[in-house]
Amino acid sequence: MPRDDALIPRSRRAQVSGDYEATVTPLIADRSSIPLSGSLAADVAGAEAAITRFDERTGANLAGFSVIALRTEAAMSSQIENLTAAAGSIAVAEHAPPSNGPHKSNAELIASNVATLLAALSRNSPLDTIEVIELQRILFEDSAPRLTGRFRNQQVWVGGSSYSPHGAVHVAPHHERVPAAMTDLVAFANRTDLGALAHIAVTHAHFETVHPFPDGNGRTGRVLIQRMLRSAGLTRRSSVPLSAGLLTESTRYFDALNRYRDGDVEPIIGTFVDATFHSLNNADQLVDTLSAARLRWTDRVVARSDSAVWPLLEYCIGHPAITIKAAVTALGVSEVAVSNAIDRLVSLGILHQNSPARRNRIWLVSDVLDAVEDFMDRACRR
Template identity: 25%
Template sequence: MNPYVPDALPLTNLDLGRLLPKIGPANAALARYDGLLQSVVNPAVMLSPLTQREAVLSSKIEGTQATVDEVLEFEAGMDFDAEKTKDIQEVVNYRKTLTLAAAVLDEEPLSLGLIRQMHSVLMDSVRGANKAPGEFRREQNWIGGAGSTMEQASFVPPSPLQLLDHLQAWEAYVAGADVDVLLQCAVAHAQFELIHPFKDGNGRIGRLLIPLFLFQKRALGSPMFYLSDYLEGHREVYYARLQAISREGDWTGWIGFFLDAVAQQALANTERVRAMMALYEDMKRRIAELTRSQHAIAVLDALFDRPIFQSGDFVQRSGIPKQSALPFLRSLREAGILQVLRESSGRRSAVLAFRELLNCAEGRKVL
């Protein structure tokens, strides 16, 4: 099989007649979701569980087996076996990568330099750490079953000799404009995946680029729109649609799938954010009544930012003096708002969980 040669961008052979009926609803759904985000006072804190969820689901598409509660328990100092710890670390790195990139995009545009920086963080000290983190590949790779040769591969990405040319063309396309921002986002994501510029981690970087691209294009006020929930739930179609581009040149089919994903995920995200906002307001009232303190909001924000935590860590993150913070936690435990996952022992702090937030963010009973 010969290496794939990416199509020139912008594309000129799209069936816009098939896509226009999907473009309007997808943009409208995303705009409604973004409008809701704009009403959130501190989205980075209040919606932190959504970022955790995205990191878990995007990593799951690549075969990582870790749950949101396991990641939070690990960060709170609880122990897991070696294999599970590796899975969890990949999820933690994904979240770090998103946070880093969002901060950079406040100051400068999306670029190949930023993508290399993202890859370096994503692959730091995890599986694939020996596969040139932060460096575009210099050799031919291919995708296929275990032990398959290049001739048996299901897909052979572009030759490394032309890789930089394809990436620079991609970068120029992302910096420019197309007929619609969501159509352009769909093309940018798929083209990046097909170029496959790294030896490992391409799928996760490609999915990270979706909210970052929409944030850069001001389709989102903050890079907090995540598609991995939908893509993981439709994994076979996701891969089949990408494969149909390289095999049949079917960009229209891929873009249609992507627009459907945006429309449905925006609706699901909107419902989940509304539920979390309602929980925040309810807890604001309950915690104020329980603590009778000026620190009630600081307590609540610390719980939303990290819903599984060590009591000692809570004191540091909330900024509340220890002599006040620990009685607050005791009151929340007695009221049933916090549950104990591990009691304190000697110098080891207790691990507590804000179960209601985890269940709300996941849309199911987690703990």
Template identity: 30%
Template sequence: MKFESFKAGVWKSRYQYKSFEPVPVNHTWLWEDPTINTLLESANRALGELNAFSLIVPDIDLFIEMHVVKEAQTSSRIEGTQTGMDEALMSEDQIQPEKRDDWREVRNYVDAVNLAIKELDTLPLSNRLLKQTHEILMQGVRGEHKQPGEFRISQNWIGGSSLADAVFIPPHPDGVPALMSDLEKFWHDESITVPHLIRLAISHYQFETIHPFLDGNGRIGRLLIPLYLVSHQLLVKPSLYLSDFFERNRANYYDALMRVRISNDLIHWVRFFLQGVTETATKGRNVFQEILSLRTEAEHKLLSLGKRAPNAKQALNLLYRKPMLSAGDLEKNLGVSQPTANALIRDFIRLGLLREVTGATRHRLYVFETYLSLFVR
């Protein structure tokens, strides 16, 4: 199928509405547009550079955790969840009661990402894995009664308050299993020659168009991107998340998806997606460079602590995973006494590595500001 002659699907009349029925995607794809080749080359180069850092940065998993939290917070924000990056790093008892529902959605996303990546060790990227991930995403939050972990058996819609005024109506539920089966085959079909990033661009569009779940489709569809890259070994670690790019270009993102459905303009979508991969991978590479520089500087400062340096090094590693914490967090995670934890915090404040942010006399929280700032700009 050539991009230039692609027909995205048909609008089929239902009772009082029309659903969009997309065509299957599991076949070879070709294009004449030379811009796609250039964008594909740039995206692959940027992705390779990002992956190189995953291979050379010591204790890379410490920093991947922050990438996951950033993705969870940003992807959830696209769906209207109002949880700040600092709040996403807090424990539930530190969150104001009226904000806990949003906070749980973000933390569910973190749990869902971590489980899905771990499952890739034993499971291929599959509908089964997406269903398991969706079930975790929906636990105990808005949408928990909308068939968590199962493809929908009723009609959903995007935008508007009902089917009557919806912006877009995905395919009828009867067609969802076959469409998702076709999409799963597309991920793994070695008999067709399609570059991975092109395959991934088409897959994200197709998933969002099918909208197979009653809720959480945006988040699962965006999570599909790093899952695909890791499962096909384009990335060793889940270090690329496009939610930040999509959120910053939200109107263009939704417009690009709709242009495929309405005008068959798959070329515009693929260009947009490849641009997003390039920008996001380049930004991720730069963040890793800054992390390495910050790490060298911080560890040099710890040398001045003498016999307290070993505990301080453990505390620093904890801060890479959790750059906002309390003295109690240090006690629990390092297995040290309260006086030792308090002494470490005083040392870190003196060295310019921590700042107290509550202004309270009890239940104080401290932030590793220079590190956290790398993920919130």
């Protein structure tokens, strides 16, 4: 609550004064099991199998999807927090220099979420609290660096007013309890004897209950979902944009988090199961659209088998905005070869330049951007 009562409307002061109750999270690192009803256990097994099949199918047939999946995951996770931007704006923001001033566009904030996901999936060591803090730092390093580098040192809450925790939907644990709670949670997250999807769902719900940061808890928590899916071996070649499924039923998702805080674990696990199938169905349509686009491209391109045009086409599937510098690094070919390949794809209408600028040029892949926009639209349909 602000120290100066003058900052609070007189009509609200009585409502935001006095004691309040903050959550005290139980220790879960050593819990014996995650109890599931028979039907939910079967649904969890089915969802895990579906993720594995999807990962194998897309990894074998559309290698570029693993990159585009991370971008759709970042966009959908951000949209759960009411951060929205067009797919093209997000793609450009990944390459453009950060804007001056403290206020960043939604596209820039979402691009930071992409960077956070890439960092999380580059790790293969056990999770620790240092990594959790680092992931949140990457998320906010350009927009609010003052909020990074440590767990929070203040009270936070969800819902209610901005003046005080009184009337909040969830009052997170007192900040002095956060370090111990996160050490316990990380130990729980690293267990390998609790299945996969149910374990991930409970870890996520507990993370959101602890709410260890002053901001970015939702996005950081959903990055950890992807980290754990990879660590559990459910995803190896690709990623599942699970946030798209959570967004489809966001009210149910938030309600399940609240029910977890009341001691009921099944709603959040059931929400993750249904979100898995929603997101996989949506992602399947995205894969089909991108595969069809690739076929159209290859039918239109006439080039030698060793031409840089062919690897650039594959690169375009996962990168809806490209630069010469990024393509040279990714493909391991010369700048001249990449520049010539880009010109060829521009002439065929596969690429178009984002602006007439002659420096820091960015080219967009319209077919991929359209496919991603359609994916995002489907995820928003309740």
